[in-house]
Amino acid sequence: MTVESTATRKPRRSSKRVGAKKTRAGQPELVQLLTPEGERVEHPDYAIDLTPEELRGLYRDMLLTRRFDAEATSLQRQGELGLWASLLGQEAAQIGSARALRDDDYVFPTYREHGVAWCRGVDPSNLLGMFRGVNNGGWDPKSNNFHLYTIVIGSQTLHATGYAMGVAKDGADAAVIAYFGDGASSQGDVAEAFTFSAVYNAPVVFFCQNNQWAISEPTERQTRVPLYQRAQGYGFPGVRVDGNDVLACLAVTRSALERARSGEGPTLVEAFTYRMGAHTTSDDPTRYRQDEERVAWEAKDPIARLRAYLEREGFADEAFFAEVDEESEALGKRVRDAVRAMPDPDPMAMFEHTYADGHALVDEERAQFAAYQASFAEEEN
Amino acid sequence: MTVESTATRKPRRSSKRVGAKKTRAGQPELVQLLTPEGERVEHPDYAIDLTPEELRGLYRDMLLTRRFDAEATSLQRQGELGLWASLLGQEAAQIGSARALRDDDYVFPTYREHGVAWCRGVDPSNLLGMFRGVNNGGWDPKSNNFHLYTIVIGSQTLHATGYAMGVAKDGADAAVIAYFGDGASSQGDVAEAFTFSAVYNAPVVFFCQNNQWAISEPTERQTRVPLYQRAQGYGFPGVRVDGNDVLACLAVTRSALERARSGEGPTLVEAFTYRMGAHTTSDDPTRYRQDEERVAWEAKDPIARLRAYLEREGFADEAFFAEVDEESEALGKRVRDAVRAMPDPDPMAMFEHTYADGHALVDEERAQFAAYQASFAEEEN
Amino acid sequence: MAVEKLPIAKAINEALRSAMETDSKVLVMGEDVGKLGGVFRVTDGLQKDFGEDRVIDSPLAESGIIGTAIGLALRGYRPIAEIQFDGFVFPAYDQIVTQLAKMHARALGKVKLPVVIRIPYGGGIGAVEHHSESPEALFAHVAGLKCVSPSNASDAYWMMRQAIDSDDPVIFFEPKRRYWDKGEVDTAAIPGGLHEARVVQEGSQLTLAAYGPMVKVCVEAAAAAAEEGKSIEVLDLRSMSPIDFDTIQGSVEKTRRLVVVHEAPVFLGTGAEIAARITERCFYHLEAPVLRVGGYHAPYPPARLEEEYLPGLDRVLDAVDRALAY
Amino acid sequence: MAVEKLPIAKAINEALRSAMETDSKVLVMGEDVGKLGGVFRVTDGLQKDFGEDRVIDSPLAESGIIGTAIGLALRGYRPIAEIQFDGFVFPAYDQIVTQLAKMHARALGKVKLPVVIRIPYGGGIGAVEHHSESPEALFAHVAGLKCVSPSNASDAYWMMRQAIDSDDPVIFFEPKRRYWDKGEVDTAAIPGGLHEARVVQEGSQLTLAAYGPMVKVCVEAAAAAAEEGKSIEVLDLRSMSPIDFDTIQGSVEKTRRLVVVHEAPVFLGTGAEIAARITERCFYHLEAPVLRVGGYHAPYPPARLEEEYLPGLDRVLDAVDRALAY
């Protein structure tokens, strides 16, 4: 499937009408505010009006995220990380949606939301702990309202729903966003999250990055109709947005969050994008997909698109781009240094945190392990 | 919600267009061929033309099923059964759908499909074994293409899907039907069954008896939109049928089975009906629902409705009704006698059938148990 | 109320009620827990008094119940989730094992998961399939969970209060066939620790260790054995994770013989761990191998066979005799 | 091919291939098993040769994979379902435990469930969370399932062939860190029984029992101990359900000491059952309690700690020394 300009299309009238209205080209409708060529187009349901500074901010977010991501990939190649799951190509989906969030909103990511983490203010090097193998989640979810990465596909959508139920019980007007992938849409947990959120009218946005691959499986192995349509049968709206268009992602997510805040319940956003790289550094996509597909998507690059727009409109000059490039190099270096300096955990750490209130068996095993360790020290003496 | 005559409504054009088109009364459209008053109405998508003999057959099926069900309830009260899950009120949904099946079709029931079992030719007393506590499933699924009752809510929908995938692989033109309830619609397994069946285009019909209660929970605890709409988001049609109208249930199921056979994949049928009795004999519905609701549904009784039609059209005479009544009494007696004569299982049966190919631990435990049993015999000597 | 005679089901109900009164963050959720008050009436009256917002009838989806309970806990609530019957906990197993159990460790202690999962468990009530199982070993094996089971009304009340107070996930196994057994509950007494075993009855020749529904059987077995002049000590373990091995060890060092009784299948049941560990701790004290009485390696049988499947007086006494014969 | 040197992953691949050639009812299904050939390439080339109809890329839903495998088995197929990693089997746990395991008994033997579930399991590959676990006890406790794990290429081939031939559900635990270990596979040799333990190495002073990835560690430990003049017998248990207690008993009656080693947490791990049962069978033979070496009661740790968490040579030798010191 390709993403085309919707400039000439008749717009959808309301975010609640999410039927599979087809365009001339047979494509289900896609919300787009910035064409691949960087032209600004209007959409009657999703207006957005950003200052040049805000636009530059989005560019910077995307560029730094991409730089960070590339650094992590190369750190993996250098053996500093055991694995890396690159977000290459998904910067707009992540930055656009995350920049729609307020501080008091809460985020439940998968394992690929490095751009969202960035927007939440999580120190990028903290993201690398689990990929380096020094921890299973290296940040305090509460300090940035950004939950830990979740590896078991789909589970976090239920946590998000429960959290949103709690927000509603508190009478707060915050919203919650759950990220997941096209593959995850098949998991029973995601369907249950749809059911619970609809029944309790929970203030949650389900943000599906359909990057068209679940490791080696194309989206057709998960569904025979566009994923955004899934929502309707659960009684809430679904909308498909150009996932490589940061403005559209921002506008659509903002509107979904507003619905949540104003008591209208959940929304499913399907960001139609593409996984430009391998699934993870362990994966070899040449085994299952044609490189032409990836090449075709290069023309829709989210960053190039915004840059073209910024340049065309004169919203940013060379100095700005140079500055961001410089900043990105500094970020790369900072992350590299931080990772290399990351100490291996103390073996005794295995016995910490399994329980909050302690557990006799853990105490026993900790003591045995300590004695066992000490026996080597003795031998060495 | 009430079920009303659709005689004056504009019909749906195709079973594929299952959007929530509303009637004047605000009700989603419901396929009906026989009004609660027993008047025959036409539906352009679902024609049906039965001989008087066939119509009498449906009446007989429903009446005998109800009689059997009542007998089982009273056997439970007499202590002959540990539990009974009555189908009272759901006779049309079950008989109508089951009479649409061919012998080579395959059925996956829940624990309440006594009417379906009847149509498949399963001896009614065999259904009682599990409720009496002498076995966990008292018939050979393969002899009637009727799988065992499944208690874990929703699981059988996946078995049905897998079975249907197998049917397709075999190149057979049989179809599969999976029964489940409104409550079950919330289970992740049911959603996964929708996904798998859609992706593999499996010849399966999902037949949801929405009897409006899952024990004490009304359907609003499971969904905020009509359940038949769930299907669309998975890429196959959903249709709501008057579940107390045996003709409509037959016609709609037949058409869904035809779709399956002809390679068009799954269909969701929601039979809108009412659980007239308690959830099971252990349940006390006065704790959670108003009797008025049940009383209102009495006016829509599936059997009275068909009888009115048969009488009005002169398709059946008093002799026929008397004969069926007599037959039903005989059935009651036969079941009663069969249950009372059902022997308790031999304790050694515990050790049978856990495995097909044997298992050393089972052998060991069987031998120990036999020795233990024998020790009492010795003591007694 | 201070001291009152209550059935176990009602004692749990009182514990829930009093926790809900004390802490507005405590929620009850599950299938049919609202108007119906649960199929065993354990949550009877709570929705009426605390509202639908705190006593939540959930959609019929166990993974959803536990998954949303986790989310609620992350938001600062203390959810008590009911699983309607033992055999229906498995759709939630993934959320329990991969999320609930591991999230505190994953977050290096930065989030707490004070979730209680109530599971009416065990057999003896003549029910159909999936309504009589004892899956505790499948949870006790998993680090990050705590598993307990009361055997009497007082423990039912207090252990539930303590489970709700715990910042760790607790799987609370309720001995459903004992729901109607009455016992004194003193809501003012200071309870022992949630994970401490209790010596129910002292004895010198053999220790019977059990928890939940089997404690009563063991007490009866001890009484029957006493008539034959055998002195049996009975332990109520109360907690299956952690297991209070110190108390068992203390008892076994005295009696030198141990029989563990549970309804769950013997193979890889909690008795296996107790036998292994106590043998290690008391190798030179044991006069006989630790014997185990429990269910067989077979699906829980149809109701009319459950008396044969479940450990009863005779099977426990048989094991006692075998152990004493060493 | 008759005798060939193959890595374990390839040996399994050959077993699948040859079963698929022999019986057109054999299917392979799971996430990424098709074009990709699985993340470990165990199903490499099968879709190319047998088509999408027999090598099925499934939607990303484990319950769906096992649930549809059950349905396919009821239709007469013999599905081999892959779970991508140990930690992802839990969404399917309900289907495995309540349906797959119990359906043959529920039907009083009238239907058969010849489903093989392949699970690459265990640690040692430096992976992220959920990719290194050893959940076998959670399956072995459940009646109706059989659980096996090969330790070498020949067993990988033959045990897979036998698992596919079995009319019972078999959980096939593949020691993922040994996937690349090569060994001779004789596809013409008549194999031993699927559930028989094997004496890998004879010895007289102590028995080391293990399965899957830990067999190699035990063999190395025995070699190291031999250098210190200790004679260790090593058993490859091969099957965790059933466990071949007769072979263990035979060995222990000779050596009088037993140490069980597995990666899974010790608490309620298979070692607990082995310790309990062997102590019962060999009470008067044992000179020392059965000792266990395994994982700790903690979530599997981050990769940089796994060497500490997993039983390695030193920890096994430590246990050997402790057992010999009795």
Ligand SMILES: Cc1ncc(C[n+]2csc(CCOP(=O)(O)OP(=O)(O)O)c2C)c(N)n1
């Ligand atoms: C329950 C579960 N099953 C399998 C896996 C292995 N796995 C990791 S990522 C992945 C594909 C996910 O695809 P998608 O949801 O589209 O997200 P993406 O990786 O494309 O971002 C799979 C199968 C897992 N992590 N969890």
Ligand SMILES: Cc1ncc(C[n+]2csc(CCOP(=O)(O)OP(=O)(O)O)c2C)c(N)n1
């Ligand atoms: C997984 C699971 N959870 C809970 C139950 C307990 N239970 C039995 S029937 C039932 C309600 C089912 O409602 P529905 O699907 O509407 O079917 P109905 O009983 O109305 O026919 C529940 C909760 C169960 N059998 N399985």
Ligand SMILES: [Mg+2]
């Ligand atoms: Mg994807």
Ligand SMILES: [Mg+2]
């Ligand atoms: Mg219902």
